[in-house]
């Protein structure tokens with residue numbers, strides 16, 4: 095039945111009978127079925143495991159809206175009227191909080207009254223409208239301008255944040271672009287292919303520059319979360335939808351993904367927008383683990399990644415053909431049963447931000463059909479420590495840190 099539904103969507107969809115890790119497998123073009131998240135039953139077959147006052151000045155400069163925030167950081171505890179000490183509000187930056195998973199997470203955290211969310215967004219007015227329509231109370235969020243497709247913007251964001259003197263307790267690298275129908279590569283301000291440039295390199299620089307802020311935080315559980323995806327994991331059925339993620343020997347990344355005198359793809363191959371997205375997600379998951387190896391023991395910061403489920407209705411699919419956008423949500427809801435609402439996905443990411451039971455570092459979290467979290471296993475490539483080290487070192491050079 096799933097296959098019949100799949101046949102309704104354009105592009106090739108075929109199911110070879112040969113084995114994948116000893117089980118049956120499906121293979122189909124990603125441009126027709128991005129991130130197919132099959133039912134938990136099927137998934138199990140393919141994975142092994144189970145007071146701040148803000149003074150804001152908004153300036154329109156060079157066409158971009160910038161927000162400058164001045165604030166004083168509260169201490170970690172404050173006295174309640176009964177004399178008992180209570181935990182102060184946590185301070186969390188969420189990139190790409192203007193829609194989808196980021197917005198739902200901002201809402202879930204803000205609603206608890208325990209978090210102040212810094213919505214790091216490229217479109218200030220869109221973010222403001224989104225926060226209002228989601229019903230997030232004004233005192234629970236601040237919007238700051240961040241365009242991850244510009245390293246200058248990332249640096250400016252970090253400077254503005256530091257000037258705010260707000261503490262940073264959790265950083266969530268969530269924003270992403272997905273360009274499955276692009277025939278030609280497009281590029282960031284510094285000339286990196288847009289998907290890897292935004293999803294990986296922009297976040298890599300942001301996370302590196304904000305690490306000291308996290309280290310300074312006196313909050314009991316400091317976390318750095320980088321959103322991953324099942325589509326970058328070739329140990330899953332969804333991860334086997336061509337084009338598969340594959341960073342190869344990193345030859346394209348090593349020369350800057352500029353598409354001029356070199357390939358725009360990490361592995362040096364021909365441009366493929368869907369693959370570039372999946373490769374960027376592998377980089378996100380490798381980066382999280384490399385952060386863990388380098389900094390967890392000394393800093394106590396918890397580094398984590400996650401697959402929130404298939405949130406088929408988000409803006410991530412905006413570049414896809416209209417028929418895909420029409421059929422993808424019901425396909426995920428009724429056929430694969432991998433569908434997750436934006437609200438539910440936001441609750442999941444909010445758990446990774448704040449749940450006291452999710453404090454293990456270096457983990458890639460997933461959820462089963464009962465919405466219970468479990469530590470999932472990454473694909474061989476997405477858990478390759480040597481590749482993670484190389485991606486880290488090359489990325490440092492590309493973003494100007496080495």
Ligand SMILES: NC(=O)c1ccc[n+]([C@@H]2O[C@H](COP(=O)([O-])OP(=O)(O)OC[C@H]3O[C@@H](n4cnc5c(N)ncnc54)[C@H](OP(=O)(O)O)[C@@H]3O)[C@@H](O)[C@H]2O)c1
Pocket residue numbers: 129189190191192193194195196214215216217220240241242243244267268269270271292321322323324401402403404405406407408409410411
């Ligand atoms: N949807 C799914 O099924 C699914 C599954 C697995 C993982 N994920 C992951 O979940 C995360 C969120 O995706 P989503 O589904 O919520 O998609 P979405 O609704 O399109 O959200 C993406 C966010 O990223 C922002 N963004 C894009 N380019 C940016 C840039 N250059 N600078 C700053 N922000 C930028 C967007 O801003 P604008 O509003 O200005 O466009 C938007 O707020 C991504 O990391 C994605 O890989 C999603």
